Amino acid sequence: MKILSSLKNKISKSDSLFKFTYIIQKETPNKIYKKIYNYRIKKVLKKNPKPKSIFIESFNVCNAKCIMCPYPTMSRKKEIMSLELFEKIVKDAKQEQIEKVWLHFYNEPMMDPKFFQRIEIIKKYNLKVAFYSNASLMTQEISNKLIDLGVDEIFFSVDGATKETYDKIRLGLNFETTRKNIIYLHQEKQKRKSVKPITAINFVIQKNNINEKDQLFDVWKPYINKIHFGYIDNRKDESNSIDKTPTKAFPCRRLWDGLQVTSSGKVALCCTDFDGKTVLGDLNTQTINEIWNSAKFTNIRRLHLNYQGDKIDACKDCNQLYKESSTSWWNKRESNS
Numbered sequence: 001m002k003i004l005s006s007l008k009n010k011i012s013k014s015d016s017l018f019k020f021t022y023i024i025q026k027e028t029p030n031k032i033y034k035k036i037y038n039y040r041i042k043k044v045l046k047k048n049p050k051p052k053s054i055f056i057e058s059f060n061v062c063n064a065k066c067i068m069c070p071y072p073t074m075s076r077k078k079e080i081m082s083l084e085l086f087e088k089i090v091k092d093a094k095q096e097q098i099e100k101v102w103l104h105f106y107n108e109p110m111m112d113p114k115f116f117q118r119i120e121i122i123k124k125y126n127l128k129v130a131f132y133s134n135a136s137l138m139t140q141e142i143s144n145k146l147i148d149l150g151v152d153e154i155f156f157s158v159d160g161a162t163k164e165t166y167d168k169i170r171l172g173l174n175f176e177t178t179r180k181n182i183i184y185l186h187q188e189k190q191k192r193k194s195v196k197p198i199t200a201i202n203f204v205i206q207k208n209n210i211n212e213k214d215q216l217f218d219v220w221k222p223y224i225n226k227i228h229f230g231y232i233d234n235r236k237d238e239s240n241s242i243d244k245t246p247t248k249a250f251p252c253r254r255l256w257d258g259l260q261v262t263s264s265g266k267v268a269l270c271c272t273d274f275d276g277k278t279v280l281g282d283l284n285t286q287t288i289n290e291i292w293n294s295a296k297f298t299n300i301r302r303l304h305l306n307y308q309g310d311k312i313d314a315c316k317d318c319n320q321l322y323k324e325s326s327t328s329w330w331n332k333r334e335s336n337s
Contacts, residue, residue, distance in 0.1 A: 053258035057105030059112040060263040103131035110137040128152040138181040151197040161212040186223040206232040250325035251304040
């Protein structure tokens with residue numbers, strides 16, 4: 001473990017993911033790192049062999065066309081999930097001891113006309129509810145309702161500290177509107193002395209905004225609880241990435257962190273499978289347990305644990321297999337996809 005400790009000392013807090021990734025691949029004998037990493041993976045899976053979260057996309061529609069998101073090219077049918085199917089899934093999640101329901105995949109959750117009814121269903125089964133949102137539709141009335149319903153956590157997707165950068169990345173949205181809506185929610189929480197919802201800014205680091213990363217704290221920190229940094233991947237393209245992708249495949253933690261349910265009820269491989277091309281099962285007719293333990297999903301996870309994720313057609317060209325996966329198992333927090 002001395003090797004690991006010395007490596008961690010070389011990492012700055014702001015760029016830990018990428019710096020750690022490149023250090024281990026350039027300075028550490030791969031066999032040694034794999035041995036240490038395998039120990040960590042086994043420890044994590046022994047403690048949490050099944051996912052603690054499920055991601056349900058109730059209505060696969062979004063009001064933005066962000067430059068790093070493949071949503072505008074998504075070809076699957078736009079459809080809304082029935083409340084009956086939604087409750088079936090939530091009830092099943094409760095039985096499987098899943099703790100949190102996330103209301104996103106490739107959508108803006110607040111565009112769902114049954115959005116609040118779904119939150120009420122989740123709370124009916126005493127599960128936590130969380131979601132990612134661009135905040136553009138979050139009126140004062142909606143903010144009040146989110147607090148009233150006890151929403152646990154909201155990640156606001158904001159990829160700029162300035163209007164100029166934000167408007168270039170989040171096409172179709174408006175920086176001032178987003179900022180005003182987030183500030184109102186913060187002020188209303190303060191007025192009510194409400195801890196929930198815990199709020200976060202999600203910032204996808206890319207060439208267009210890397211220079212504003214530090215400035216982000218000054219602009220947003222007074223109004224949210226935490227800031228989460230992610231790195232652009234190649235689910236759309238990688239031309240705006242700040243770094244090259246390493247070449248060694250590692251086990252992708254996302255395959256254990258949660259199930260991705262599309263608005264049709266079908267379970268997609270992971271959060272990068274925006275068109276749901278790799279279907280693991282269908283919750284219209286199957287249970288979460290049946291899909292999790294299916295031969296197809298079990299074999300995919302087995303290949304990843306053997307560092308052979310690049311043998312899977314749906315995974316081999318995904319840079320998450322090479323970038324994020326080389327360090328993600330050290331992270332204690334759950335994946336939000």
